[in-house]
Amino acid sequence: xxxxxxxxxxxxxxxxxASYALSGKRAISADVRxxxxxxxxxxxxxxxxxxxxxxxxxxxxxxxxxxxLEDEFAPAMLxxxxxxxxxxxxxxxxxxxxxxxxxxxxxxxxxxSRMVDGVVLLNVAERDERLPILRSAAQPGALVxxxxxxxxxxxxxxxxxxxxxxxxxHLHRLGHREMxxxxxxxxxxxxxxxxxxxxxNAALEAARARGITLHxxxxxxxxxxxxxxxxxxxxxxxxxxxxxxxxxAAAAALPTVLHxxxxxxPSDLSVVGRYSDEFARTFSLPxxxxxxxxxxxxxxxxxxxxRRIEGDVAADEPHVVRFVTPELVDRGSTGVxxxx
Amino acid sequence: xxxxxxxxxxxxxxxxxASYALSGKRAISADVRxxxxxxxxxxxxxxxxxxxxxxxxxxxxxxxxxxxLEDEFAPAMLxxxxxxxxxxxxxxxxxxxxxxxxxxxxxxxxxxSRMVDGVVLLNVAERDERLPILRSAAQPGALVxxxxxxxxxxxxxxxxxxxxxxxxxHLHRLGHREMxxxxxxxxxxxxxxxxxxxxxNAALEAARARGITLHxxxxxxxxxxxxxxxxxxxxxxxxxxxxxxxxxAAAAALPTVLHxxxxxxPSDLSVVGRYSDEFARTFSLPxxxxxxxxxxxxxxxxxxxxRRIEGDVAADEPHVVRFVTPELVDRGSTGVxxxx
DNA sequence: CTGAAAGCGCTTACAG
DNA sequence: CTGAAAGCGCTTACAG
Numbered sequence: 001x002x003x004x005x006x007x008x009x010x011x012x013x014x015x016x017x018a019s020y021a022l023s024g025k026r027a028i029s030a031d032v033r034x035x036x037x038x039x040x041x042x043x044x045x046x047x048x049x050x051x052x053x054x055x056x057x058x059x060x061x062x063x064x065x066x067x068x069l070e071d072e073f074a075p076a077m078l079x080x081x082x083x084x085x086x087x088x089x090x091x092x093x094x095x096x097x098x099x100x101x102x103x104x105x106x107x108x109x110x111x112x113s114r115m116v117d118g119v120v121l122l123n124v125a126e127r128d129e130r131l132p133i134l135r136s137a138a139q140p141g142a143l144v145x146x147x148x149x150x151x152x153x154x155x156x157x158x159x160x161x162x163x164x165x166x167x168x169x170h171l172h173r174l175g176h177r178e179m180x181x182x183x184x185x186x187x188x189x190x191x192x193x194x195x196x197x198x199x200x201n202a203a204l205e206a207a208r209a210r211g212i213t214l215h216x217x218x219x220x221x222x223x224x225x226x227x228x229x230x231x232x233x234x235x236x237x238x239x240x241x242x243x244x245x246x247x248x249a250a251a252a253a254l255p256t257v258l259h260x261x262x263x264x265x266p267s268d269l270s271v272v273g274r275y276s277d278e279f280a281r282t283f284s285l286p287x288x289x290x291x292x293x294x295x296x297x298x299x300x301x302x303x304x305x306x307r308r309i310e311g312d313v314a315a316d317e318p319h320v321v322r323f324v325t326p327e328l329v330d331r332g333s334t335g336v337x338x339x340x
Numbered sequence: 341x342x343x344x345x346x347x348x349x350x351x352x353x354x355x356x357x358a359s360y361a362l363s364g365k366r367a368i369s370a371d372v373r374x375x376x377x378x379x380x381x382x383x384x385x386x387x388x389x390x391x392x393x394x395x396x397x398x399x400x401x402x403x404x405x406x407x408x409l410e411d412e413f414a415p416a417m418l419x420x421x422x423x424x425x426x427x428x429x430x431x432x433x434x435x436x437x438x439x440x441x442x443x444x445x446x447x448x449x450x451x452x453s454r455m456v457d458g459v460v461l462l463n464v465a466e467r468d469e470r471l472p473i474l475r476s477a478a479q480p481g482a483l484v485x486x487x488x489x490x491x492x493x494x495x496x497x498x499x500x501x502x503x504x505x506x507x508x509x510h511l512h513r514l515g516h517r518e519m520x521x522x523x524x525x526x527x528x529x530x531x532x533x534x535x536x537x538x539x540x541n542a543a544l545e546a547a548r549a550r551g552i553t554l555h556x557x558x559x560x561x562x563x564x565x566x567x568x569x570x571x572x573x574x575x576x577x578x579x580x581x582x583x584x585x586x587x588x589a590a591a592a593a594l595p596t597v598l599h600x601x602x603x604x605x606p607s608d609l610s611v612v613g614r615y616s617d618e619f620a621r622t623f624s625l626p627x628x629x630x631x632x633x634x635x636x637x638x639x640x641x642x643x644x645x646x647r648r649i650e651g652d653v654a655a656d657e658p659h660v661v662r663f664v665t666p667e668l669v670d671r672g673s674t675g676v677x678x679x680x
Numbered sequence: 681c682t683g684a685a686a687g688c689g690c691t692t693a694c695a696g
Numbered sequence: 697c698t699g700a701a702a703g704c705g706c707t708t709a710c711a712g
Contacts, residue, residue: 001454001478003705014683019707026708029681046452050399051705053390054688061455064437068422074622075415082408085439094455097404097437099425112386114341115401115434138341223624253624259599282414284563284593343689354699359691366692369697391689394704685710694701 002043010039022047053114062093062305063116065103065130067123071185071221073248076294079276080122080144083298091306093117103130111137118305120144120298124155125192140308142301144294146194150321154304156297159323160195163246163290164202166326167272171242172210176270176337179207179242180215180233182250188221199246199274215240221249230257241337245273245287252283266335277329287333290326297324342383350379362387393454402433402645403456405443405470407463411525411561413588416634419618420462420484423638431646433457444469451477458645460484460638464495465532480648482641484634486534490661494644496637499663500535503586503630504542506666507612510628511582512550516610516677519547519582520555520573522590528561539586539614555580561589570597581677585613585627592623606675617669627673630666637664 008018013032021028021036028036039045053059064084068074085095096116100106103121107130110116117139121130124145134141135152143150146157164181171179181203183189184196200216207214215237219229226249234240234257245251251273258265265271265287273280273289280289300322307313348358353372361368361376368376379385393399404424408414425435436456440446443461447470450456457479461470464485474481475492483490486497504521511519521543523529524536540556547554555577559569566589574580574597585591591613598605605611605627613620613629620629640662647653 001452004707005705015706016684016708017682020682023707027681032682044452046449048394048705049453049455050390050393051688052707054388054394054690055705055707057688059390061436074418078414078418081437082439085437089440094450095437095439096401097421097425097435099422099435100429109386110434112341112384113389115389223621227624255596256599256624259596281563284567284596344691345689355690356692356700357698360698363691367697372698388689391704392691394706395689395691397704681712683710683712686708688706690704692702694699696697696699 001048002045004045004047006043007036007039007045010043011035057114058309059115059117060093061096061116062088062302063096063098063107063110063119065098065107065119065121067101067103068099069123069191071187072123073221073252075282076248076275076279077122079278079294080298083295084120084122084302085298086295087299087302088306091302093302093306104133107133107137111139114138117309118142120301120305126194127192140305142305142308144297144301146198146321148194150319152319154301154308154319155321156300156304157195157323158290158292158297159325160198161202162323163274163326164199164204165206166290166328167244167274168203168206168210168212168214170272170328171244171270171334172206172212174270174334174336176212176242178213178215178237178239179244180217180237180240181244182217182219182230182233182247184218184247185221186218189218196246203244219247219250221247223249223253226250227253227257230254231261234261234263239340240269242270242334243272245271248275248279251275251279251285251287251289255284255286265333268338270334270337272328272334274326280329280331286331288331289329291329293324300324341388342385344385344387346383347376347379347385350383351375397454399455399457400433401436401456402428402642403436403438403447403450403459405438405447405459405461407441407443408439409463409531411527412463413561413592415622416588416615416619417462419616419634420638423635424460424462424642426635427639427642428646431642433642433646444473447473447477451479454478457649458482460641460645466534467532480645482645482648484637484641486538486661488534490659492659494641494648494659495661496640496644497535497663498630498632498637499665500538501542502663503614503666504539504544505546506630506668507584507614508543508546508550508552508554510612510668511584511610511674512546512552514610514674514676516552516582518553518555518577518579519584520557520577520580521584522557522559522570522573522587524558524587525561526558529558536586543584559587559590561587563589563593566590567593567597570594571601574601574603579680580609582610582674583612585611588615588619591615591619591625591627591629595624595626605673608678610674610677612668612674614666620669620671626671628671629669631669633664640664
């Protein structure tokens with residue numbers, strides 16, 4: 001493989017001149033520039049990334065820490081990954097994908113060894129074990145998901161409180177007085193999946209404030225259990241007229257469940273979900289939903305991360321915690337409640 | 341960050357001794373080894389990956405080229421990615437994830453700049469534009485998917501011909517005499533998704549040999565179109581008693597379609613799919629299916645790639661083309677045909 | 681506008 | 697069993 005030395009030799013200049021001609025970091029005569037460029041073309045020269053990283057302390061690589069947990073719905077994770085990956089590439093960065101079960105060790109490994117210039121953490125828990133490691137790392141980090149302690153990192157998340165209120169308000173306004181909220185499995189909450197109870201608590205509070213009944217249930221994140229959970233819910237609360245779904249697997253299972261029971265939305269039951277538009281299309285989900293905006297969140301996280309990496313942000317500039325305002329995408333699955 | 345120089349100084353030895361003590365590549369006195377190890381611990385030393393890569397010409401990183409094409413079903417791709425990623429990690433390698441729309445440029449970039457020691461290509465087409473680039477790269481490559489020309493690369497794929505025969509034979513043995521095969525959209529074939537017609541041609545041939553009727557149709561890879569395609573198929577061929585599904589989106593949509601039409605498998609219709617067990621669980625698909633084994637294929641590809649990278653394979657050892665034998669996972673969705 | 685030199689942090693022949 | 701030195705391929709002050 002050709003090196004910058006080969007290029008310099010072919011162009012009849014020094015290595016430093018060749019380097020500067022390529023980087024444009026100092027004035028170069030038109031003639032020399034042309035000779036260098038010709039040499040690059042002829043030799044098929046591409047800089048060695050490792051050597052450049054060593055010289056500049058910049059790898060142009062971003063670490064992406066994804067975790068595929070047994071009790072979460074993998075296809076939903078993919079969307080965040082693609083949002084991060086695509087934005088990174090637009091900004092000139094490559095992605096080191098880390099899907100280790102042990103995220104803490106992996107995070108330490110890639111930061112300590114300087115494989116990455118910065119890190120994006122997906123699926124952040126309330127007390128995420130990866131955070132202390134990230135804080136002590138030399139590289140900046142951006143999170144998708146809100147932890148209890150946000151010091152030292154930039155944080156991006158959907159405003160799940162607002163999402164909960166929005167779901168309740170929307171159905172309340174249509175006249176619903178008894179609804180049920182389907183959340184993730186208990187262990188997601190126990191593990192610190194804060195978004196579950198953030199949405200749930202805000203929904204409960206909104207329901208209380210409006211004097212309406214809101215039942216809350218956890219449902220499995222796996223088929224076919226989740227279908228049975230949904231069926232059980234409808235059996236237990238026959239007077240429910242509105243369903244709020246904060247569980248991707250449940251949303252994917254609902255069409256079949258409703259079919260089996262001969263129910264139609266919105267005439268028998270109003271339904272509002274919380275998932276991405278892409279997810280809705282993939283699974284053909286006909287329900288109005290709060291857009292969870294994974295691509296947008298991934299994009300925001302990478303943008304801010306790159307700003308920090310490239311020093312466009314003063315080192316003492318405070319870290320941000322930014323929420324995406326939930327928006328309801330109307331797919332026509334809500335209406336006035338059926339007569340009692 | 342501590343360097344090997346700091347470690348050497350703290351241990352009172354030379355840098356080379358420190359390096360050898362850590363690599364174990366030459367005999368070291370017990371005393372020195374201990375002092376070096378203590379220094380490493382105290383300083384929290386981790387080797388700089390870029391520097392090591394420059395010195396050894398080994399990055400310990402594998403490039404993973406995934407493409408998320410508009411007309412393919414993204415969740416299915418994820419499984420291959422995880423198979424590759426997990427196996428790589430077990431073998432000590434990290435994954436550089438490349439999801440660029442323009443796979444050729446990206447491939448050239450990561451190989452020319454020596455960011456990776458080898459490359460895994462996913463979703464390989466009949467005449468894949470990435471292959472010429474891979475062949476001229478310095479690093480070895482492994483494919484998941486069978487191209488027309490396999491020279492210079494190791495290839496792993498499901499035996500789609502055998503899968504097609506297996507599907508037809510299975511239903512034929514149960515007594516079915518008229519079936520339909522649902523394939524991917526036309527443009528997947530046009531783009532060179534050879535697995536589509538490899539399975540289809542073998543199925544057609546098996547049907548001819550046994551004197552039975554096999555209709556073939558392409559269905560969309562998106563909801564809700566695919567559901568309509570399936571409905572149209574059932575309208576067009578009312579005498580079909582067996583359905584072969586080589587299209588993940590169609591498999592995911594089928595339960596709803598059958599429900600709508602009041603059909604049950606296997607009493608009204610026998611169904612055999614082709615997807616992974618993980619996929620079946622995620623989508624709660626109740627159909628017997630040919631296991632597509634994405635995790636196993638990813639694992640095989642990485643294993644062989646690492647053997648080449650690490651030179652466990654003679655440079656002149658011929659490249660392999662290895663097929664995974666399809667196996668039918670019985671989920672009880674096939675039986676004798678309904679009476680005419 | 682250009683060149684010679686130092687340095688990034690490792691590994692590994694070469695010498696003893 | 698250990699050390700001094702060269703080299704991997706870049707970038708970037710320093711000098712002119």
